[in-house]
Amino acid sequence: xxxxxxxxxxxxxxxxxxxxxxxxxxxxxxxxxxxxxxxxxxxxxxxxxxxxxxxxxxxxxxxxxxxxxxxxxxxxxxxxxxxxxxxxxxxxxxxxxxxxxxxxxxxxxxxxxxxxxxxxxxxxxxxxxxxxxxxxxxxxxxxxxxxxxxxxxxxxxxxxxxxxxxxxxxxxxxxxxxxxxxxxxxxxxxxxxxxxxxxxxxxxxxxxxxxxxxxxxxxxxxxxxxxxxxxxxxxxxxxxxxxxxxxxxxxxxxxxxxxxxxxxxxxxxxxxxxxxxxxxxxxxxxxxxxxxxxxxxxxxxxxxxxxxxxxxxxxxxxxxxxxxxxxxxxxxxxxxxxxxxxxxxxxxxxxxxxxxxxxxxxxxxxxxxxxxxxxxxxxxxxxxxxxxx
Numbered sequence: 001x002x003x004x005x006x007x008x009x010x011x012x013x014x015x016x017x018x019x020x021x022x023x024x025x026x027x028x029x030x031x032x033x034x035x036x037x038x039x040x041x042x043x044x045x046x047x048x049x050x051x052x053x054x055x056x057x058x059x060x061x062x063x064x065x066x067x068x069x070x071x072x073x074x075x076x077x078x079x080x081x082x083x084x085x086x087x088x089x090x091x092x093x094x095x096x097x098x099x100x101x102x103x104x105x106x107x108x109x110x111x112x113x114x115x116x117x118x119x120x121x122x123x124x125x126x127x128x129x130x131x132x133x134x135x136x137x138x139x140x141x142x143x144x145x146x147x148x149x150x151x152x153x154x155x156x157x158x159x160x161x162x163x164x165x166x167x168x169x170x171x172x173x174x175x176x177x178x179x180x181x182x183x184x185x186x187x188x189x190x191x192x193x194x195x196x197x198x199x200x201x202x203x204x205x206x207x208x209x210x211x212x213x214x215x216x217x218x219x220x221x222x223x224x225x226x227x228x229x230x231x232x233x234x235x236x237x238x239x240x241x242x243x244x245x246x247x248x249x250x251x252x253x254x255x256x257x258x259x260x261x262x263x264x265x266x267x268x269x270x271x272x273x274x275x276x277x278x279x280x281x282x283x284x285x286x287x288x289x290x291x292x293x294x295x296x297x298x299x300x301x302x303x304x305x306x307x308x309x310x311x312x313x314x315x316x317x318x319x320x321x322x323x324x325x326x327x328x329x330x331x332x333x334x335x336x337x338x339x340x341x342x343x344x345x346x347x348x349x350x351x352x353x354x355x356x357x358x359x360x361x362x363x364x365x366x367x368x369x370x371x372x373x374x375x376x377x378x379x380x381x382x383x384x385x386x387x388x389x
Contacts, residue, residue: 331364
């Protein structure tokens, strides 16, 4: 088959961009029979594409970053140009790795559309606050569902949400999971990088880390409240909270400014670090040195940072609904995300006990070996075979 892949999300540094890069790099390594063309809207993406893939650059008059914004829309002319270019590619199968960048394609080629979660549908006020944005988003998603022969998602939790929320036939919704990149690993001699040192990292202190951006559904106000309670106790006066994610130019709805203000008003400016985007080298070092990763998100399709932390031997505290954290067994403590006291209690439990942190870290790392990008790629390839002409 000649497979066309919408790779317009390739340059995105956040979750769905990393997902697409990791999944298709594994897929093209495993699958040597099918021919792949990656369709992009920016020439900057071409050098980063898998070596085995061909590239089709479409001058569509915009980029996919606009599709992932809080407005959730691109121009109709962009969609028309992109759709026409893909339709003219002679593809036997089309794959959209995220519905964020989906465009209607006037082609009879069967289509696979990834829907990673139902967060915008469950929490519209936290993702697309404007009525116009919600209507555009709903139109895009329903169009993608209507045109897709198969919908693929990243966890059973997300699959159940898609079936329930959209009334889709369960047989049309498949799962191809996620995994941490191999760069996330236990370091033999972990040490803070120059970037971490420039941010004030002190190895003698205990560090609570959150990774995943500042979107409202990440529930960081609750994390900050729990940390504020914790920080008021003398036994935790060495603890520092690290909030990892883009603080400028984020196209998603963000709460970074209110969080900064709340941190300052609570007198925690020296104990809450807004790192901005961290490259993998710095993030791996931070997760190796951290006492615990805290992910109190109201909802996740998969929750990849929990698995990345686990591969670094870092204990995890996460919402009970977090699919990745639920896979970590004794490597994770699960909490009720809106409950700051529950989150504070879990943090206290982990931070006071070095032996618990060690045992949780080992359990998390052992459990993380049960998933891989190769397994996810094989699952996707099996679903592709269902649509072979």
